[in-house]
Amino acid sequence: MNFKRFYIISTVILCILPMFFMFLYVVKILIPGYERAITNYHLVETQKNLEKIIGKNLEDLKITARDYSVWSDMYEAFQIRDLEYIKRNYSGYLPDEPYNLSLILAVDLNKNPFDFYSDQPYSVDSLLQNKEIEVLFKKTLEDLKIVGLDAAIKSGYIKLNNYIYAFGISPILDDRDFSKPPMGILLIGREINENFLGKINSYIESPLIFCNEDKEHPPLIKGFLKREIPVFDIWGHPLGRFISYFNLGVLRTIYRNFFLFFIIFCIFIFSSGVLFAISFSSYFARQFQNLEDFALKSLSINSTGRISGIIAQNVKNPFERVSMVIDILSKELREKIAVLEAQRKRLLSLYESEKRQFEDTIKMLVSIVELKDLYTKGHAERVSKIAVKIGEKLGISLSARENLKIAGLLHDIGKIIIPENILNKTGKLSRDEYEIIKLHTAYGFHILNENQTFEHIAKIVLYHHENIDGTGYPKGIKGEDIPLESKIISVADVFDALTTDRPYRKAYTKEEALNIMEQDVGKKFDEKIFEVFKQVMEEEER
Structure with a gap:
């Protein structure tokens, strides 16, 4: 009798100890390391992509400002002061997307302003008296003279009348002869509002919001990672920050599924050890029944206890019960494999669809060149x-x-x-x-x-x-x-x-x-x- 007890206790310990140490390794090292890696990726790598996309919007404004200011026809219109032509063609040639801020300052050969045009509801006088606009215009002309055209054309952020704009600015020059003096300055901008953010949000998985510096920032949402990109004007004054939240729900789902699989695996190994000991002790056989029921419940096929009861009543041989548990586990594994295969096919279909869209995008870009x-x-x-x-x-x-x-x-x-x-x-x-x-x-x-x-x-x-x-x-x-x-x-x-x-x-x-x-x-x-x-x-x- 003592031998049986010793054998039972030894078998249980030999089953439990490896599972215990493996459990500690998974919970304390493996899963936290995986969580840190995923978190680091979304806080570092995706932030780099976000900064690049936001920077691309500024670069687009800079290029657009250059395209519509370094233009011989517009330059000649400024030379003869054909203001009707300037106003008519200025609006007509700008791209379709909204430019909430658009200013033109015309200057004479001595760089003295002689007229000012804006399609905004602001007072022209109030804009001219704005120190930031005045400094920005003067710096553009100074940079053109000292360091050249590329440095004079700028983009950045500016705050006017309590609105924040992303802007591009360029001197008005003759594209046939850059040595000619500038005839004016063009400033275009887009207000950082829902339309501006919508263009950026089309490229990222988590919606982007903008919070002014003088407003309270939204609190961190539980279950989300927060990414912030500060926004400064060209003088280094803080204006606000872009904020994006990434949902950690997917990560938690992966964690739960992995943890559940690990628990089932531990139960299976433990059950196998107990079954081996049952041949030496009827007492151990009765204890195994409880473990068996627990294993079946963990496999989510025994919510009512009916199936476990049938096994206990009709299958008396403990090794037959082990075989039945293995069959259930095999069925569960086959179902998991079927789910993974279906996911693989969906991913392959998605890849082909994305590849076709990528190729169509390239062809569209080529067709734009061919149209010109x-x-x-x-x-x-x-x-x-x-x-x-x-x-x-x-x-x-x-x-x-x-x-x-x-x-x-x-x-x-x-x-x-x-x-x-x-x-x-x-x-x-x-x-x-x-x-x-x-x-x-x-x-x-x-x-x-x-x-x-x-x-x-x-x-x-x-x-x-x-x-x-x-x-x-x-x-x-x-x-x-x-x-x-x-x-x-x-x-x-x-x-x-x-x-x-x-x-x-x-x-x-x-x-x-x-x-x-x-x-x-x-x-x-x-x-x-x-x-x-x-x-x-x-x-x-x-």
Whole structure:
């Protein structure tokens, strides 16, 4: 009898101790570590994305201010003081999205203001007397004179009449001759309200709110993580902060499910040990019945106790009861696997849908460029196809070929910002016009680099007009300093440009184009890439 008791106690201890230590490890180390990792991701990584999206809105205002102020037609209107033209075309040419703040200050050759226009309900005098507006306008003209156009064009936040605006400001210049004196200053802005926040909220999973500095901040909502981004004006004065909350409900659900699974696993192991001891003691067999009932209840199939009672009455052999518990666990596991398989299929379907939307977005961006430059219809798609074939011949990785495909489609995205009268000019471009055309690589880089998805693509686009001998643009780098993908797109881009009609000439034949390009091997084109390109052309003719 003593032996039986010793055996029972020993078996129970051997079952409990490993489960106890495993329980402590999971509860004290594994699960808290997982929670910290998830929390850190949503507080750090998603905050970086949020800051980038908010910064992109400021950059858009800066670019828009430049596009509608560095404009020869508007410059000439200011020279002759055609105020009707200024007011009419100013409103007509601005984008469709609302600009709650829009001011134009016209100045003469001595930089003295002679007229002021605003489409706001504010008094013109009150705006002119606003010290912040006055300082901002003066600083814009001073920066233009001292450090140049890029520094003079600014974006930021400003508080006017108790309203907070995100703004962009630029001097009014002649885009054909930057040496001419400025004729005025353009300031556009968007009030930080529901419309402004709505544009940002379309890119993030948790709604963003804005709280003024002079108002009490909303309290932290229970079960949510709080993310804050402070907002300052250009003089460093606090204006408020953007606030976003992330729901921790998903994390808690994962925690509960994992904990429940662990408890069931412990019960199963413990039950197995108890079943092993039951052959030596009828007392132990009776105790096992209680453990068995508990296991069945934990599996959520015994809410009434009826099933457990049937097992206890009809299955007398303890090992048969163990077999039944294992069968129930196996059924539970199969159901879990079926749920996971269904989730996998839904995720795969979602991935395909997102991929199609991504590709449609790229095609839409390309079509915008083609609408401005009608002679390049289909150019981006042809360049992309040729570039991918060259990449395959060179043996680059699948991910690199995917980047090459997207970069080929978007290599001229910067032309969206280039004026149409230059893109579609039938005659020879002037030196200033050619310098503006060359800016499309930098514009393309800035457009794409604002999105994490396109950061690597942005560098390929930036350097696709660089030459092997260092005579290209925008930076004049050479040789191995130029990314491989940029060198590939350079070959495909020139070939397609030569073999298609342009405003200033008819298309060359393939043979003529290859002869022309052959002369630039080692100067403009990489020799190895050009040889692979010729192989691609030969295979297409077969």
